[in-house]
Amino acid sequence: MTDVILEKVGKTYPNGYHAIPSVDLTIEEGEFIVLVGPSGCGKSTLLRMVAGLESISTGELRIRSERMNEKEPAERDIAMVFQNYALYPHMSVYDNMAYGLKNRGMPKDQIAEKVSDVAAMLGLTELLQRKPRQLSGGQRQRVAMGRAMVRDPKVFLFDEPLSNLDAKLRVQMRVEIRQLQRKLGTTTLYVTHDQVEAMTLADRLVVLNKGKAEQIGTPMDLYNKPATPFVAAFIGSPSMNLIDANLTEQGIKLSEALTLPLSHQHRGGIVWEFVQSTWK
Amino acid sequence: MTVTFPQKSLPWLLLLPQLLITAIFFLWPAEQALEQAFYQEDAFGLSREFVGLENFLDLFTDPLYYQSILTTLVFSFSVAIVGMSLALLLAVMADRVIRGKLAYQTLLIWPYAVAPALAGVLWWILFDPSMGPIALWLKSAGVDWNHYLDGNQAMILVVIASTWKQISYNFLFFLAGLQAVPRSLIEAAAIDGASPFKRFWTIVFPLLSPTTFFLLVVNLVYAFFETFGVIDATTKGGPGQSTTTLVYKVFDDGFVGLDLGGSAAQSVVLMAIVGLMTVIQFRFIERKVQYS
Numbered sequence A: 001m002t003d004v005i006l007e008k009v010g011k012t013y014p015n016g017y018h019a020i021p022s023v024d025l026t027i028e029e030g031e032f033i034v035l036v037g038p039s040g041c042g043k044s045t046l047l048r049m050v051a052g053l054e055s056i057s058t059g060e061l062r063i064r065s066e067r068m069n070e071k072e073p074a075e076r077d078i079a080m081v082f083q084n085y086a087l088y089p090h091m092s093v094y095d096n097m098a099y100g101l102k103n104r105g106m107p108k109d110q111i112a113e114k115v116s117d118v119a120a121m122l123g124l125t126e127l128l129q130r131k132p133r134q135l136s137g138g139q140r141q142r143v144a145m146g147r148a149m150v151r152d153p154k155v156f157l158f159d160e161p162l163s164n165l166d167a168k169l170r171v172q173m174r175v176e177i178r179q180l181q182r183k184l185g186t187t188t189l190y191v192t193h194d195q196v197e198a199m200t201l202a203d204r205l206v207v208l209n210k211g212k213a214e215q216i217g218t219p220m221d222l223y224n225k226p227a228t229p230f231v232a233a234f235i236g237s238p239s240m241n242l243i244d245a246n247l248t249e250q251g252i253k254l255s256e257a258l259t260l261p262l263s264h265q266h267r268g269g270i271v272w273e274f275v276q277s278t279w280k
Numbered sequence B: 001m002t003v004t005f006p007q008k009s010l011p012w013l014l015l016l017p018q019l020l021i022t023a024i025f026f027l028w029p030a031e032q033a034l035e036q037a038f039y040q041e042d043a044f045g046l047s048r049e050f051v052g053l054e055n056f057l058d059l060f061t062d063p064l065y066y067q068s069i070l071t072t073l074v075f076s077f078s079v080a081i082v083g084m085s086l087a088l089l090l091a092v093m094a095d096r097v098i099r100g101k102l103a104y105q106t107l108l109i110w111p112y113a114v115a116p117a118l119a120g121v122l123w124w125i126l127f128d129p130s131m132g133p134i135a136l137w138l139k140s141a142g143v144d145w146n147h148y149l150d151g152n153q154a155m156i157l158v159v160i161a162s163t164w165k166q167i168s169y170n171f172l173f174f175l176a177g178l179q180a181v182p183r184s185l186i187e188a189a190a191i192d193g194a195s196p197f198k199r200f201w202t203i204v205f206p207l208l209s210p211t212t213f214f215l216l217v218v219n220l221v222y223a224f225f226e227t228f229g230v231i232d233a234t235t236k237g238g239p240g241q242s243t244t245t246l247v248y249k250v251f252d253d254g255f256v257g258l259d260l261g262g263s264a265a266q267s268v269v270l271m272a273i274v275g276l277m278t279v280i281q282f283r284f285i286e287r288k289v290q291y292s
């Protein structure tokens, strides 16, 4: 079942900056989608439009076939984990997690049950009475996840949730996020600029470049069959070698002295396949 | 940062003007007042006699003094609470304005540049019972405004005149405080289903509490000690004693009533209060609540 649909979604900021021309994306229920791309390419913008924190300038966003463009963030049944966690500094861990449920008018005993369940799942039970400033970075990150999870939203949105952690913890949390998401089966949209994170987490990746989706596909698709030079250069470490060449009658001419013969009949539009096949 | 001077004399030379001003306008008069508080002086200042603690005993058995303490408390808390509430409201609105932000903020900061006595005169004119526009407007609305006769109206007038100036100052601090609240917290609360009103009271306002406490102390100190000019220009402490705050009473008893000893004793009490408030300010404000 399709869960989230972005149809020709575009964004122009009030100052006239055209951050995203048009993006099409269909997300299946339970899928883990990673938005990846260089800094400033519009990943956060796209995520925030799904969250309802930025207005959608053009196109349509649907969640479970319902149009969302005009809905407030609270009405979209989504939960978001921010890069800086955005925990309420004056509230205890418990109150941070309970806040969204209280606002929705859930009875107190149900809130307590829900929060303690999620806290147990994330190993936060001991920390429920602490204030965010009394937690380590990793613990804060967990609380932020807990706050998103207690509400059982339709969609999880993550904006670079691991970028403030040290390398080791980042790897550990990556695994944990993936396991939790599998277990809960919640549709997830995850933003990162770290391609290793992207490749290991995603069911499907969206590579963004200057607000355009260069390619959408599984990690292996992108790795083996990059659709554009940008994707080819962006994915893989060390990155793929790109060499300028001219396509001529004789074959692919790399320099005056070196021309690689073409094995195909076709002369146009096959350079990528050619390059890949010579590598294999 | 530490700066090392080659000779010892230069730093003292640089400090000299400030030290001189402090000595001439603060230390010397303070010492005089302290001494005066233990003497009884005749009305012409020709002779004086040591009376020990008598001035203080008179002071603390005088019902008018307690009346003045009460007046001061009512006045100060009114100024602080009215001034801070209005400033917070204006700051919240200014924080939302997108176009013309600078003009709006500049206009709100202006009153702070007006001298207290001038602010007093301004409001005195506006509220003058026979010709002030606001007084006339109130009369047409059925309110019989005459702060020369009605003590409560006089109090309202001095509170308005004193608050007006202070709103600018409070506004600046609240605006800075509001702008320091991370946007993502508000956004997280919006996703968590809190209405704008609820976001303000459960997230923004608690985060402003260090600012609020700081401003409360500053406003109380202002209302206690820096409103002499406003009161003198509007009501001169009257009618009766209804707007005679402690500071105004020092002036009134000393220079109008010519009871220099009693006035000096009051000054000494005020000095003690200033000292206490300074300690509070340093103790609590310097290590104000830190959120990280």
Ligand SMILES: Nc1ncnc2c1ncn2[C@@H]1O[C@H](COP(=O)(O)OP(=O)(O)OP(=O)(O)O)[C@@H](O)[C@H]1O
Pocket: A013, A014, A015, A017, A019, A038, A039, A040, A041, A042, A043, A044, A045, A046, A193
């Ligand atoms: N409020 C705004 N007004 C105008 N332009 C904006 C605004 N917010 C973002 N932009 C611009 O839109 C573009 C995309 O920004 P966005 O924050 O989505 O990038 P990003 O991909 O998340 O980058 P990063 O990896 O650095 O977080 C950038 O060029 C940015 O300067």
Ligand SMILES: [Mg+2]
Pocket: A043, A044, A045, A159
């Ligand atoms: Mg971003």
